[in-house]
Amino acid sequence: MSKRIFLSSPHMSGNEQSYIKEAFDTNWIAPLGANVDRFESEIATYAGSTCASAVSSGTAAIHLALDLLGVGQGDNVFCSTLTFIATANPILYLGAEPVFIDSDEESWNMSPLALEKALIEAKAEYKLPKAVLIVNLYGQSAKMDDLMTLCNAYGVPVIEDAAESLGASYKGKKSGTFGKFGVFSFNGNKIITTSGGGMLVSDDIEQIKRSRFLATQARDQAMHYQHSVVGYNYRMSNVLAGIGRAQLEVLDDRVIARRAVFERYAEALGEIDGLEFMPELENTFGNRWLTTLTLDPEKIELTPNNLIDALAEENIEARPVWKPLHLQPLFEGCKYCSHGENDDVSKRLFERGLCLPSGSNMTVEEQGRVIFLIKQQLRM
Ligand SMILES: *Cc1c(COP(=O)(O)O)cnc(C)c1O
Secondary structure (H helix, E strand, C coil): CCCCECCCCCCCCCCHHHHHHHHHHCCCCCCCCHHHHHHHHHHHHHHCCCEEEEECCHHHHHHHHHHHCCCCCCCEEEEECCCCHHHCHHHHHCCCEEEEECECCCCCCECHHHHHHHHHHHHHCCCCCCEEEEECHHHCCCCHHHHHHHHHHCCCCEEEECCCCCCCEECCEECCCCCCEEEEECCCCCCCCCCCCEEEEECCHHHHHHHHHHHECCECCCCCCCECCCCCECECCHHHHHHHHHHHHCHHHHHHHHHHHHHHHHHHHCCCCCEEECCCCCCEECCCCCEEEEECCCCCCCCHHHHHHHHHHCCECCEECCCCHHHCHHHCCCEEECCECCECHHHHHHHHEEEECCCCCCCHHHHHHHHHHHHHHCCC
C-alpha cells in the first residue's frame, strides 16, 4: 500500500520545540505564562486587531463570543448553514436558537440576499437576532462588505468564524477582523495547529479582558473563591501556545503552499467539463485551506462519494463538503432562509462537492498521484 495521503495534516516548522522548552525551563506548565501572552499579542498583530485571547479551542472562542454578546435562553442567532457543526453547537450551549442562512454560488458563504430576507422577517416579528455568525469556508472570505452593511443597518453584532480562514484577507483586511469578534482555530487539521486550541480576537479591550475572566471560571476579585456568574475552564496551555508561536512564524508560507496546491489541481483538472473549483471572490486572497470542487451530475456520471471511495482505496483521504446544518438531525425544525425561492445553494454544494488532500506538506509527487487517480476515475 502506498503511503497515506491525508486531507490536511499537521506541518511543524521545526522551531516549536524551542518555545516548548522555554515553557519547561521556566516551569510554566499551566494555562497561563509567557507563551500564552506572546501568542495572543502576536496573533493580534498578525490579524491587525487590537487584542486577542487564547483559548482551548475554536469552539470555546465561539461560545465565549456569544456569551459576551449576551446570548441566552430563547434568543435567536443567525448562522451560516454550510459549515462544520462547531460553529453552531455553542448557540445550543447557551439555550439560544439558531436560524440558518444559505450560501451563494460566488462565495459558497453566507448569501447577503438570504441574510437580508431573514433580517426583514425577523424585524417584522420583533425578533432580531442577538448575533450573526458568519463563516469563511475553506479559507474563502464571505462577502463581508455586503454582510456587514446589512448587520450594521439592523444593529446586529457579527461574530466571524475564521477557524478555516486564518491568513486569508478580504480587500486587504485580514479575515477574522470584520465583526465585533473573530474566531480562529488551531485544531490538528487547520492551516496552523497547536494540536488543539483557539483564539478570540476583537478591538474591544474590555470584552477581551472579560473573555479571559469568563475563561478562567469567572472568579471575582476577592481573596476567597467567589463567583457571581457562570464561567468556563477555557484557557490555552502555555505549552501549546509555544507550538502556536512557532506555527505563526510560518503561517504565510503555509498559505503560499496551500495556494500552490490549489493551482496544481486547477491546472491539471480545470478543463474538465462539469468540474468546478470553489471560486475566489474578487479582491480577496483566500488561504485555500482545502481545495474544494463540485461535480455536475449532468456532465459527470461519477458522484463525489464514488470519487472519495476510489481515492480511499488508494489510501488517499478526501471528504465531502460539510453537510449543511439545516439538514442535520440535531437541528430539525430550526428556521432556515434559502438563497432563492426554490434555490437551496448549500444543499446543492453539499450534494455535488468534495474536498481534496490539500496539506502544505503534501509533496508534488503525492499530489500527482491524487491527480492521476482522479483523471483515471473521470476517464480522462
Ligand atoms: C474547526 C472549526 C471550528 C472549531 O474549531 P475547534 O478548534 O476544532 O473547536 C469552528 N468552525 C469551523 C468552520 C471550523 O472548521
